[in-house]
Structures are given as C-alpha cells and as structure tokens.
Amino acid sequence: MEILVRKGIGLILLLFAVSAISFMLVHLSPIDPIQAYVGADMIRVSVEQREAIMQYWGLNDPPFLRYWSWLSALVSGDLGTSMIYRRPVLEVIGERFAASLFLMGAAWVLSGLIGFISGVFAAMNRNTWIDKLVRWYCYTLSSTPTFWIGLLFMLVFAVWLGILPVGLATPAGIASDQVQWMDRVRHMLLPVLTLSVTGIAAIALHTREKLIEVMDKDYWLFARARGERGFTIFWRHGLRNVALPAITLQFASFSELFGGVVLAEQVFSYPGLGQAAVEAGLRGDIPLLLGIVLFSAVFVYTGNAMAELSYRLIDPRMKKGRRS
Incomplete structure (x- = not known):
C-alpha cells in the first residue's frame, strides 16, 4: 500500500x-x-x-x-476541445489509443519474447557463430532509425513482393463496419514488424550479458560439474536470475515503444495516437497536444511502476529486504 x-x-x-x-x-x-x-x-x-x-x-x-x-x-476531468477535430480531447485520445493499443501490445510482446530468447541462445553459445550473429543483428538495429526500417519493410513487402498493404489501418474505400478483422491484421503487420524488430536489440544484449555473468558463478560451474547441460541448467540456475532484469527492462521500454510508434504510424499512415500527436504539434492544437503529452507520461510512468511491482512479486527477497 x-x-x-x-x-x-x-x-x-x-x-x-x-x-x-x-x-x-x-x-x-x-x-x-x-x-x-x-x-x-x-x-x-x-x-x-x-x-x-x-x-x-x-x-x-x-x-x-x-x-x-x-x-x-x-x-474536473475536462481536457478541452481539439482545435483540429472539433471534438473533446478525451474522446479523440480514446479513439486513437484504441487503434494504437493492439499495435504497441503486439510489438511489445514480440520484441520481449524474441529478444529474451535471442539473448539466452547467444549466451549459451558464447563466442560461436550464433552469438556473433545475434550481436551483429543487435548492434546493427541499435544504430538504425525506426522510420528507415519501416521504409525498408514497406519497399520489400509492399512494393517488391506485394504481399502486404502499403499503409493505413483498413483498406481504402471500404466502410469501417464492413472491414473484416483479417484486413485489420494485414494492415497492422508491417507497423508491428517494424516496432518489434527495433525493440529486440536492447533486451537481447542485456539478457546475454546477465546470463554470461551467471554462467561465471560458482553454482553454475558446480552444476556443470554434476553433469547438468542445456535447457536443464538454464531452467534451474539461470532463468530467474536473467528474467528479473529482462522484465524490468521490458517494462521500462514503454517510453521507447511510444516514441517508436509515433514514427511507425507516420511512415505507414496508421491512424493512431502517434499520428494524432504529430498533427497536433504541427497544427498548433494545444489542447490535444497537452492531452497526449499527459497521456504518454501516464503510459510511461505506469510501465516503470509495473516493472518495480513485478520485480517485487517475482523476487521475494525484495520484500524481505524492504521489511528489514
């Protein structure tokens, strides 16, 4: 409490x-x-x-x-009226955030899972071609802007291969009540892929370094001397030690996720909260811009708070240390 x-x-x-x-x-x-x-x-x-x-x-x-x-x-709960949309700010934010929620949620889960698994495989195969490939991938993506990745994916999957739509959240010329859920998923794939790919690097490199530290501990070496190998030794002696920092980092990445979704929605013309923030800034819509700024602050602060709470729930030593 x-x-x-x-x-x-x-x-x-x-x-x-x-x-x-x-x-x-x-x-x-x-x-x-x-x-x-x-x-x-x-x-x-x-x-x-x-x-x-x-x-x-x-x-x-x-x-x-x-x-x-x-x-x-x-x-009193009134954020004002948007100068662009001529509607209450809360209504605009709610509508746009609903469109961005699935986008950010899917990218957040995928980047976390793929990054964690990649980091574990890189550490368990230290100094092999797998480790070098994962590190090269992460270092390359860390220095690559989100909008450039989005443009590259659009060029490959939408222009050259033609298997995914170029942008928007729904097919053009179709009423919203006639759009099927598969159409929405297809239009969301490229933005989700862009955000997921760019969010893997941090969690993968962090997990790799933490697991390498664990692998140098005495209890890990003792477990290897007893014959434990592969997934068994990781499950018993490595998972909890690397999962806690990974969870904290993943929840703390809410700010990067929100910043990335702004660029991704601009590239793919996805009508979400990020695109509304850009329009509000360029067109001087002060009520809408301030409302989105406050909402993004709450979003990021909630992510950091959830990281700390989850850390305490997963690791009982945090509670004991607080009481003592």
Missing part, C-alpha cells in the same frame, strides 16, 4: 511538471495556432474574424491565466 501511495504522489508531481513545461514550450513555438486552425483560407479571414477566433479559444489571455484555466478544467 505504501508503494502505491508513493507512486501516486510521484505521478501527480510528474504530470504537473510535464504539463507546465509542455505548455510553455507550445507557447514559445513559432507556429501560429490561428493559421493552423483556419488552414488555407487564412487569406480570407478578416481582422475581426481573427480576433473572434482568438477570443473563442482564449488566445488573448496571458499564458499563466490560460494555463491556470486549463489546469482547473483538468482537475
């Missing part, structure tokens, strides 16, 4: 700091929110209409007063 209270207080302080900094950065941005709001018809807008728009959205007020009004509405 104590840890939940501490995490809750920390989350509140984090959201306050993030919202204040984000609001100030948006205020100092050179983007004109009126021009972004009106669009191409800006030359037809008179001075009176511009003043009316500024009055309607409260852009004439001082920055501190605008932030205080927004913060007061936030406490």
Whole structure:
C-alpha cells in the first residue's frame, strides 16, 4: 500500500511538471495556432474574424491565466476541445489509443519474447557463430532509425513482393463496419514488424550479458560439474536470475515503444495516437497536444511502476529486504 501511495504522489508531481513545461514550450513555438486552425483560407479571414477566433479559444489571455484555466478544467476531468477535430480531447485520445493499443501490445510482446530468447541462445553459445550473429543483428538495429526500417519493410513487402498493404489501418474505400478483422491484421503487420524488430536489440544484449555473468558463478560451474547441460541448467540456475532484469527492462521500454510508434504510424499512415500527436504539434492544437503529452507520461510512468511491482512479486527477497 505504501508503494502505491508513493507512486501516486510521484505521478501527480510528474504530470504537473510535464504539463507546465509542455505548455510553455507550445507557447514559445513559432507556429501560429490561428493559421493552423483556419488552414488555407487564412487569406480570407478578416481582422475581426481573427480576433473572434482568438477570443473563442482564449488566445488573448496571458499564458499563466490560460494555463491556470486549463489546469482547473483538468482537475474536473475536462481536457478541452481539439482545435483540429472539433471534438473533446478525451474522446479523440480514446479513439486513437484504441487503434494504437493492439499495435504497441503486439510489438511489445514480440520484441520481449524474441529478444529474451535471442539473448539466452547467444549466451549459451558464447563466442560461436550464433552469438556473433545475434550481436551483429543487435548492434546493427541499435544504430538504425525506426522510420528507415519501416521504409525498408514497406519497399520489400509492399512494393517488391506485394504481399502486404502499403499503409493505413483498413483498406481504402471500404466502410469501417464492413472491414473484416483479417484486413485489420494485414494492415497492422508491417507497423508491428517494424516496432518489434527495433525493440529486440536492447533486451537481447542485456539478457546475454546477465546470463554470461551467471554462467561465471560458482553454482553454475558446480552444476556443470554434476553433469547438468542445456535447457536443464538454464531452467534451474539461470532463468530467474536473467528474467528479473529482462522484465524490468521490458517494462521500462514503454517510453521507447511510444516514441517508436509515433514514427511507425507516420511512415505507414496508421491512424493512431502517434499520428494524432504529430498533427497536433504541427497544427498548433494545444489542447490535444497537452492531452497526449499527459497521456504518454501516464503510459510511461505506469510501465516503470509495473516493472518495480513485478520485480517485487517475482523476487521475494525484495520484500524481505524492504521489511528489514
């Protein structure tokens, strides 16, 4: 219970700091929110209409007063209205996050499993061609931008081979109620593959190093002297020792996952939360941008908190050490 209270207080302080900094950065941005709001018809807008728009959205007020009004509405559960979509911010975030949830969830699970298994195989076959191949793969991907991987996959699987769609979340020209679930899965494969491939490197290299440390311990050498080999020795003496750091790192990767999904959704024109964040930033939609920033902060903070809680649940020594 104590840890939940501490995490809750920390989350509140984090959201306050993030919202204040984000609001100030948006205020100092050179983007004109009126021009972004009106669009191409800006030359037809008179001075009176511009003043009316500024009055309607409260852009004439001082920055501190605008932030205080927004913060007061936030406490009551109102994030405002999106200037782009003309809808409540919570409604837009909920709709876009539902589209991104399956994308991030599938990529998170795949990258974690493949990365953990690859790291284990590399450590168990240290200094062999398997270990060198895994390390080469991880080092190469660590220095490769997400958007470049996405463009490469699009070129290979969509353009050259033609087995997967180029982008979007559903086929073009078909009503949403007529789209089958297999069509949605096919459109989601390339973004999921992009995020999974780029997320494998960190967990694989970390797992490899941790398992190599375990393999140099006396109890591992003693188990080998007794004749234990392969999966048996790993299951008895290595799994728990490498699983705990891997779980912590995997949950802590929520921030990288959210940043990666922004780039992947832009490359594949996937209508998720990441694409909405880019549109809000480029078009000066302050309410939507601040709402997404707060939501992403909660998302990342939750991942870190889940990592710590899972660590305590899996390893009883953490509880004993806390009590002592």
